[in-house]
Amino acid sequence: MIRSLIKLTLTPLFILFFSTTHAQIDQIRIGQSAVKVHTLVLGEVENHNKNYGPKDHSRMSADMKSSNRDITEVILYYKKSVESAADSNLNYCQRYFMADGSLSFKQKEYEQVTAAQLVSMYDRSNIYRKVGRCYFTNDYKYYTRIFAAPNGHAIAEYRKTMTANLTADELKLLQKQLPAIKAAEQEVYDESMEESDSDNDGIRLSTRIEIGQSAAQIQSLISFTTKEYNKISIYRNEASYCKSDVQYQYGKIAAVTQCYQNAYLADFQQLTNYCKQYRMVNNRLADIVTQYGNMSLGQLKWHYQRTSFDDIIGDLYFTDDYEHYTKIYLSDGLPTTVYRKTILSELPANIRTTVSTRLTTMRTQIRKREMAAYIKSFKAEDAGRKIREKILLGCKPFSEGLAAVAIASAKDRPDYRDYLWGYLNENGDYAIRPQFAYTTSFHDGIAFVIRYGDKNKYECINKAGEIIFDTTFYKFRPFSEGIAVVGDGYYYTFIDKTGKRITAETYQEVGDFKGGLARVQKHGLWGYIDKTGKEVIPPQFDRAMDFEDGIAIAYQQDHDSFIYLDKTGAIVKTVQASKGGYQDYGINGKMIPFRFVNNFSIVKEGGRYGFIRSFRKYLIGPIFDSVANFSEGLARVKRNGYWGFLDTTGHMVLNKGIMKQNQLASDSAFQSVTDFSEGFSVVRVNAMYGYLAKDGKWLIPPVLEEALPFSDGKALILNTKERKGWNFIDKTGKIVYEDFM
Structure with missing residues (x-):
């Protein structure tokens, strides 16, 4: 054609x-x-x-x-x-x-x-x-x-x-636009192949005429090409020239005409005179009519038949994709062609079925090719991703059945700033493919993420990886009891799982919801709100703590006293801050009264720590440098620079040597320990990590570069001497997901 x-x-x-x-x-x-x-x-x-x-x-x-x-x-x-x-x-x-x-x-x-x-x-x-x-x-x-x-x-x-x-x-949605994407790519290709210089400004861009373009675009195109053609050029003879004109109807462009005199047409290998008329409907190009002066109808048909192959149906010559066709006929005695978009209802009835079948077939084939090319392009963009997905450069413990993990981006240097974070499920498969710059663990079915390239703009996703509402945040804390804390960097408020704020108020500082209430600070004073945003205990305290077992402790400086509150704000009891027996939480230099966790409370006297099991009844006196609350029946305690574990009877059961100086074996010099979690503590010895059971036996001796506590039956380890990235182990010490390197 x-x-x-x-x-x-x-x-x-x-x-x-x-x-x-x-x-x-x-x-x-x-x-x-x-x-x-x-x-x-x-x-x-x-x-x-x-x-x-x-x-x-x-x-x-x-x-x-x-x-x-x-x-x-x-x-x-x-x-x-x-x-x-x-x-x-x-x-x-x-x-x-x-x-x-x-x-x-x-x-x-x-x-x-x-x-x-x-x-x-x-x-x-x-x-x-x-x-x-x-x-x-x-x-x-x-x-x-x-x-x-x-x-x-x-x-x-x-x-x-x-x-x-x-x-x-x-x-x-983008995949549905594949035909448009393909057309855009073709346009870019055509521009690169047909690039031409303008006469003054030197800008080098181009396009081509398409059915459906605006009348203004067509007018500009024809004006430009007419001007370009009439320049002295080796591609035309001196007797050849071009003219163009614009026809208006009711103030709008109805047609643009362009005529060539003595133009050489390479397809016909001859000089000829011809005119093109670009006709508009609704201010858009509807069809293109071309008339030839010194050429016969037979010559024109012979050329189309020679180049159209099997695209001829009836007396119409279709493009390869059947989206457009050309009709050849005589008008005013001159051979004429009209080029139009294929609209089945406008075709002769005897060829509609044939054209419809071929058009449907071609569109299906083109869509398949474009889909394959589209997928291939993204595969090329993500070259090497499959390998990178098997090397975990960052991990977080399982929470609600998913674990946040990070892989290297497509960059050559696996810098932590270029990590892509996603989520693994319990089978070791990616439930949400790595795509985020930052992720949190899931709480209440929701996680906060930062999209790759964003800066401190957190969004919320569900376990399908879908953004669940449009709002972004600059600060946040994970959901607790269905409510999350969010902030703009200066003040804080609360949202529910739909992203709706539960209160119009903003606060200087806030706590998480515990037992249906959250502590809030306004104008320097603390109070409590419920999940409707109502201030059920108005801000009036200098300091306040979260509710536990229906009771919260607040401090009033004017009375120098700690107040025990129930959820209605009623005072259960008051304790003067000047009296002894306080846990070390440091409120305005005072000690918070005893708070029992798992039936025991930490107490501090003379710079040393101990435990009590009832008011004024010691489990063990204040003899330790540092301690933590009991977890799974054992409390970690530090003495003489190293850590051990105390049971609920007050006896040292693990690493007893810390009670006496110079009696520690080299493998018992516990530089740090974690609380027992699911039967094991992570212990650091000589800058390496291992897992210690409650009976004092090592699940894994201290040979790991990094290790995290067990959660949901799995723990995270890093041992680059054997594998390239992080891996999950079970409670037998075996690697859970062997596919990861």
């Missing part, structure tokens, strides 16, 4: 939404070095303040953040800068976030625009391809996501398209 006849080149000018005329920062690209970005920003600040600022009463300034001598963030501030697209004075800042020495992503924060307003502006723009909540560039290589900052400002975040940056729902 003579498809090359309808391919034309042009230099389209891409007007970026909310774009500015800042030459320096317009050169900034994802992937550029941090030093280059910083240099361009500083150059823009100097140029703007010198040449533009005095004219429009605007000013720019820049800031830079670094860590370990590496630039981590570059910030550009605009004050009263006129945005060409908005035609209003907007104060905003552009943040450039770095990863591994290069630009990872950027954010633009607007002070006087809400997120809803910015979304509306993007929706009205024809520049972006919207998929879910993302606005993609035409080639789908980059996207913008809009959200609200805690202060209410609108933020537009610009990123490179990567699987790690998109949610599962967004990936599904």
